[in-house]
Structure formats: structure tokens, C-alpha cells
Amino acid sequence: MELLEHFALGDLEAFETLFREFQGQVYAWILCIVRDPGSAEDLTVETFWRVYRAHTRFDTTRGFGAWARRIATNIALDHLKAVRREVSLPQDGPTESGGGSPPDSTAQRDIRSAIARAFRKLPARLQAVATLALIEERPYAEIAEALGISVAAVKSREFRAVRLLREKLRRLGVEP
Amino acid sequence: MREQSREELRKLLQSAIEPLEERELKQDLWPRMLRRLEQQSIRPPWFDWALVALVLIWFLLFPEVIPGLLYQL
Numbered sequence: 001m002e003l004l005e006h007f008a009l010g011d012l013e014a015f016e017t018l019f020r021e022f023q024g025q026v027y028a029w030i031l032c033i034v035r036d037p038g039s040a041e042d043l044t045v046e047t048f049w050r051v052y053r054a055h056t057r058f059d060t061t062r063g064f065g066a067w068a069r070r071i072a073t074n075i076a077l078d079h080l081k082a083v084r085r086e087v088s089l090p091q092d093g094p095t096e097s098g099g100g101s102p103p104d105s106t107a108q109r110d111i112r113s114a115i116a117r118a119f120r121k122l123p124a125r126l127q128a129v130a131t132l133a134l135i136e137e138r139p140y141a142e143i144a145e146a147l148g149i150s151v152a153a154v155k156s157r158e159f160r161a162v163r164l165l166r167e168k169l170r171r172l173g174v175e176p
Numbered sequence: 177m178r179e180q181s182r183e184e185l186r187k188l189l190q191s192a193i194e195p196l197e198e199r200e201l202k203q204d205l206w207p208r209m210l211r212r213l214e215q216q217s218i219r220p221p222w223f224d225w226a227l228v229a230l231v232l233i234w235f236l237l238f239p240e241v242i243p244g245l246l247y248q249l
Binding site: 012016019020023024027028031032035037041044045048049052111112113115116119130131134135137158162165166 | 182189192198200202203205206208
């Protein structure tokens with residue numbers, strides 16, 4: 001019997017093997033969405049807990065990674081809805097001139113702060129799509145599979161996120 | 177126009193949202209997972225509590241069955 005079949009029967013050793021194989025991937029995916037390593041670790045454990053509880057519903061003919069990623073995405077979305085985390089901005093502290101670029105002006109920092117504020121006010125599902133598509137530049141097909149929606153729906157959410165962000169930025173006095 | 181708008185906003189977002197410096201998992205989460213599994217296996221399921229509640233209600237409604245039940249035990 002194969003590993004996935006053992007897992008589907010509730011075998012803890014098979015689950016451990018899968019956990020060790022996929023924990024890094026699931027963590028990295030959640031981190032992309034929530035952007036906080038501590039939360040991503042907690043949510044990774046939560047994801048595998050739900051995966052284990054749902055072992056009887058697992059279709060052994062399909063991939064474990066994609067299934068775990070979809071569950072992880074839902075958990076990350078729930079987290080975004082629950083937590084309105086303060087998005088930290090780059091170079092919030094003393095400015096460092098890493099590549100010889102000039103230090104940030106107050107105006108530039110204000111603009112970035114306004115963008116980050118507007119971004120975290122987006123509805124969770126739009127924020128997740130915007131993060132994955134615009135910041136992480138993940139392929140639409142990958143995002144669609146993780147969210148369990150079509151590529152067209154991903155593009156539609158991205159478009160709505162862009163439009164909403166523009167509106168919010170205008171209200172905050174930033175003209176992108 | 178739409179593509180241009182997307183590109184402008186993408187650049188703005190990438191400059192405003194802190195980039196992820198470390199994407200690798202730094203520790204094995206299996207010990208935490210095991211603790212979670214153990215905690216959950218200790219916790220009785222909801223239907224156990226529902227059964228206890230039903231028995232208590234039954235005792236309250238028909239207290240005369242208690243001696244009979246104790247005798248059977």
C-alpha cells in the first residue's frame with residue numbers, strides 16, 4: 001500500500017512522513033500571504049491539523065501538496081480576516097543606504113505608509129490575491145488552484161483589488 | 177491602460193510592503209504538531225458531553241431509576 005493510502009486510513013506514521021515532506025512548502029506559501037513568520041508557523045500546524053482530521057476525505061488519486069495548499073490558503077484567509085496586523089514598512093528605523101541609494105525623504109515614507117495602510121484595509125480575499133499576484137508575482141494558475149477558483153476569477157479579484165486600492169489611495173491623498 | 181495601471185500599482189506595492197527576507201522554515205514543526213494531536217485526543221468529543229447531559233436530565237426527570245441503576249452496577 002502506498003503512503004497516501006496509509007494516510008487516508010489515518011496512519012500516524014504516514015502522516016508524519018507527509019508532514020516532514022510538505023511542512024516547508026506549506027509554511028512558505030502561508031508566509032507569502034500573511035507575511036509574518038510567527039503566524040505562518042502557527043498556521044502551518046493548524047493546516048496540518050485540519051489535513052489530519054480530514055484524512056478520510058482525501059482523494060488518494062490526487063496530489064497531497066495541492067490539497068494541503070488549498071487548506072492552507074483558506075486558513076491564511078481566515079487569519080487575514082481575523083487580524084488587522086500593522087504592516088511594517090521597509091526602512092522604518094534608521095535608513096540604510098544599502099545600494100548607495102539616497103535616504104528616504106519623509107514624503108516617500110508617508111506615501112509608502114499610506115499604500116501599506118490602504119493595502120491592509122482591502123478585503124481578505126482581495127488582499128490575498130493582490131499579495132500573490134502583484135507582490136509575489138505568482139502565476140495566475142497557481143493562485144487559482146490554491147484558492148479553488150478559476151483563473152478568470154483570480155484576474156477579476158486582482159482587478160477589483162487594484163481599483164479599490166486606487167480609490168483608497170486617492171482618499172488618503174496619494175495619486176498613484 | 178488597465179495593464180499600465182496594474183504595473184504602476186505593482187511597483188508601488190512592492191516598494192511599500194516589506195519584502196520577505198527569509199522564506200525557509202527554520203525549525204521542524206513536527207513536535208508542535210504532535211502536541212496538538214495529543215491535546216486534541218485528550219479532549220472528549222462533543223457528543224460525549226451531550227450523552228452525559230442526557231443522562232443527567234433523565235435522572236432529574238425520573239429520580240426513581242437511580243436506585244435501580246445503582247443496584248445493577
